[in-house]
Amino acid sequence: MDKKEWNVLLVDDEEEFVQTLAERLELRGIKTTVANDGETALKLVAANRPHVIVLDVMMPGLKGVDVLRRVKDIDPTIPVILLTGKGATRDGIDGMHYGAFDYMMKPINIDALTEKMAEAVAAAAGDSQANS
Amino acid sequence: MREAFFMGTITATITHELQNVLAIINECRGLMGDVLAMNPGVKLKRMDLVTKSLNMITEQIERGKHLSGKLNRFAHTAEDFATGADLNRIVSEIVYLAERIARLRKCEFVPGLAQEPVTVAGNGVTLLMAVFEAMRTCLDAVPEGLIHMQVARDNARGSVHFFLPEGSSVDKKSLSAAFWSLAGELTVNVEFDEAGKGFDLYFPLAGK
Numbered sequence: 001m002d003k004k005e006w007n008v009l010l011v012d013d014e015e016e017f018v019q020t021l022a023e024r025l026e027l028r029g030i031k032t033t034v035a036n037d038g039e040t041a042l043k044l045v046a047a048n049r050p051h052v053i054v055l056d057v058m059m060p061g062l063k064g065v066d067v068l069r070r071v072k073d074i075d076p077t078i079p080v081i082l083l084t085g086k087g088a089t090r091d092g093i094d095g096m097h098y099g100a101f102d103y104m105m106k107p108i109n110i111d112a113l114t115e116k117m118a119e120a121v122a123a124a125a126g127d128s129q130a131n132s
Numbered sequence: 133m134r135e136a137f138f139m140g141t142i143t144a145t146i147t148h149e150l151q152n153v154l155a156i157i158n159e160c161r162g163l164m165g166d167v168l169a170m171n172p173g174v175k176l177k178r179m180d181l182v183t184k185s186l187n188m189i190t191e192q193i194e195r196g197k198h199l200s201g202k203l204n205r206f207a208h209t210a211e212d213f214a215t216g217a218d219l220n221r222i223v224s225e226i227v228y229l230a231e232r233i234a235r236l237r238k239c240e241f242v243p244g245l246a247q248e249p250v251t252v253a254g255n256g257v258t259l260l261m262a263v264f265e266a267m268r269t270c271l272d273a274v275p276e277g278l279i280h281m282q283v284a285r286d287n288a289r290g291s292v293h294f295f296l297p298e299g300s301s302v303d304k305k306s307l308s309a310a311f312w313s314l315a316g317e318l319t320v321n322v323e324f325d326e327a328g329k330g331f332d333l334y335f336p337l338a339g340k
Contacts, residue, residue: 014152020159027166058148085151085204106151107158107193 001051001121004029008117009050011041011067012083013059017106021054024110030117038062038070045071045078052120053080054113057091057103065095072099079120083108136210136257143207150200154193161189202229213256218249219283219290219335222256226263227281234267238276241267246283250290252335258318259335263292265310266322266333274300290337295330302331 008025012018013036022032033048035041038061045053053071057064068080082103084092092103101120104113165186168174176182206229213222227241234241252259270279277297284291296302307322314320321334 014156017152017156017159020156020163024159024163024166027163027170085148107155107197110159110162 001125003114003118003121004031006030006051006117006121007048008032009035009041009044009048009053011035011038011053011059011064012056013037014056021108021110025114028110028114030114038064038067041067042070042074045074049075050078051124052101052117053078054083054117055080056083056106057095058085065091065098068095068098068100077124079124081113081116081120140207140210144204147200147204147207150196150203154196154200157189158193161186161193205229209260210257213260217254217256217259217338218251219259219285219292220245220249222259222263223281223283223292226260226267230264230267234271234279237271237274239271239274240278241270242278242280244280244282246285248285250283250285251338252290253338254318254335258314262311262314262318262320262333262335265314266292266294266307266331269302269307269310270294270296272306273302285337288337289334291335292333293330294332298329301329307331 008030010018010022010025010032011034012021015036018034018036022034025032033044033050035044038059041053041055042062044050055064055067055071059067062070064082068082071078071080076099079101080095080099082092082095082100083106084103085106089103089105092100092105095103101123102116104116168182168186205225209225223243223245227243230241267279267281274296277300279297280295282293282295284293294302302324304324311318311320311322319336322331323334324331
């Protein structure tokens with residue numbers, strides 16, 4: 001799937017971060033939706049089934065790993081890339097146990113994130129073909 | 133130890149916040165770069181200064197990442213060392229954390245680790261402080277150069293040997309004084325080599 005067909009959900013309570021990241025991805029032709037908390041993210045997942053989710057692990061209210069678990073309840077095929085801070089890699093590793101595709105440390109490199117999203121979307125497409 | 137946990141928890145929270153600040157600056161810097169790259173035909177006066185500033189922001193973000201990573205690691209020290217005190221880990225950690233202190237004194241600590249873990253008796257944070265005090269005494273004695281450290285063990289003790297560069301020697305009184313503040317919290321013996329070019333810190337092995 002071409003990246004211009006992706007529908008990416010970005011979830012982070014740091015509004016300036018996530019909005020700027022969304023603008024940068026959109027400059028690269030990637031369609032994004034933004035949520036600033038876990039509850040909103042889950043509603044968007046149920047309504048839109050994004051191709052990939054980029055999810056911060058440290059958020060007030062529902063924590064990233066809790067959001068991840070509930071996303072997997074809604075649709076286990078949606079790949080989730082976690083964003084952690086340095087020193088919070090344990091959260092990333094925990095997330096892998098709950099089915100995260102991978103985790104990356106903030107501040108992120110946008111090219112690395114785009115590549116990771118491409119891997120995630122390709123893997124999910126492969127999984128769904130294998131399951132059909 | 134409760135105080136160390138408290139300080140660590142608060143510091144860790146603040147470092148996460150700092151990482152978010154760096155992430156926002158990083159994305160804003162990236163966005164500016166993206167916009168410039170989209171407009172290659174646009175000629176700005178003194179574009180060289182814009183490019184230089186963007187590069188400088190990138191370098192400082194990297195520096196900030198490195199520092200906040202160090203601070204975060206330090207913040208987790210109390211919990212990381214609460215359950216055991218392997219001298220290999222203690223030496224690796226304190227050399228990493230004290231890197232800048234050494235560099236400001238034109239010195240560098242070079243850690244040598246034992247092949248197996250060397251778990252010694254005592255609270256990990258206090259052991260870190262003990263090794264750090266020895267490092268500080270070395271820095272007072274060495275004008276510049278490499279200071280090698282080697283972790284080892286024998287039947288009953290774990291040790292950290294400090295090798296000073298040629299022409300340097302540690303003042304024995306200063307080194308002993310450095311450990312006074314830790315007396316009562318830690319058992320540590322200092323032995324100097326005959327040539328005065330180094331010394332050993334000995335700690336009883338855990339469970340011995």
